[in-house]
Amino acid sequence: MRNIKLTLAYDGTNYHGFQLQSNAVTVQEKLEEALQTVFGSPIRITAASRTDAGVHALGQVINFRTDSRIPAERIPYALNSVLPDDIVITAASEMPADFHARFSAKSKVYCYFIDRAPHPQVLTRHYAYHIRYPLDVGLMQKAAATMVGRHDFRSFMASGSNVTSTVRHLKRLEVKECNGYMKITAEADGFLYNMVRIITGTLLEVGCGKRDYNLEPVIKACSREAAGPTAPPRGLVLREVKYD
């Protein structure tokens, strides 16, 4: 069997997240329907990341196995012709048998966009969180620097999650301004449930003066109550999944 890797982008606005659900429309469902149409038989996919309802992706990665001989470079065109226009396959390639979209990933990069215009910028209203109050970007950058590293990030995990380890290596956490937006970029070997949105909510509290910039005590607390609120999903984009 060939092992095919797909890179895809989607607008998550109208989906109840990536992962299959019995009673709601998901990206995975639309993808597996399109794969069945193109390849002629049911195909189960494996994704690098399960994005939540309303979260977008520019570089989600999945893999699946098939006996089909469709050349890899033709697969995006074939799938895009049957997929809804809010899901786009941007690349396809054949991988070694042991490639696994999730377990082979070395790191994931998420971006969170904040719209800082006085009134919401209408064309990005589904892709950015509009904030009217002033933010001290310098303080948010100092706060971000206090979070980078390998830590137990339990404080930044939605309560009720169930994982064996809550230690993650946050390799990069950047806060930048561009064209009336603020972009928070987070790269880690993996993320806990809602982690980027809770980091964003906490950095926003720093930015508006509600919280000290040093977030080391928040990490050390190992308690969801120590961190800030969960920022809404629409500002979040899975930017890239990195492999060796």
Added chain:
Amino acid sequence: MRNIKLTLAYDGTNYHGFQLQSNAVTVQEKLEEALQTVFGSPIRITAASRTDAGVHALGQVINFRTDSRIPAERIPYALNSVLPDDIVITAASEMPADFHARFSAKSKVYCYFIDRAPHPQVLTRHYAYHIRYPLDVGLMQKAAATMVGRHDFRSFMASGSNVTSTVRHLKRLEVKECNGYMKITAEADGFLYNMVRIITGTLLEVGCGKRDYNLEPVIKACSREAAGPTAPPRGLVLREVKYD
């Protein structure tokens, strides 16, 4: 009566254009409903430009008269709280009695966005026209330069239009590339019906080698058949209306 000028942005995807229609939802209808809610009585507006179905605006301008004493700077907040989220008032100011959104305008600026990525960029699918074939940007820039000036632009007007004069002063026509998109910017004292979309369709024919870059003969022909096709509405944005 006070004469109020509003600047507004909208996503035209779900509207049958700006201007009121008896059997279709338009931006004007939504605006006048919101004005009635906020000001308590029916208000008729005058717009700088009647954008077509599917066309967007970042700087549309309207004016209306009212006896209300709501301070101008509060009007955007009041209206935005009752408008749908695809229409946003970005500014309001009180103008002299003779200000007219359409007749006082000195020039209008439209931008047309073309998505040149190999596969459509999903988050801008409603705001850019995706083109897969290669384009010679340098040739398109040379072609644009042959169009600038005061001319009879009848060749670039949708057939069936009815205006007293088809002479317009095209002050600027620029073709630029940025981040996988091409942006065509057109500024004129006024535009004929579908003019920017026909200019775009003609420039695209130059860019893919189907047409000579010198567009002077196309202008001189004074015939719609001499120009290229009408590019689809979704790539077009009314960027700005300029006043003295």
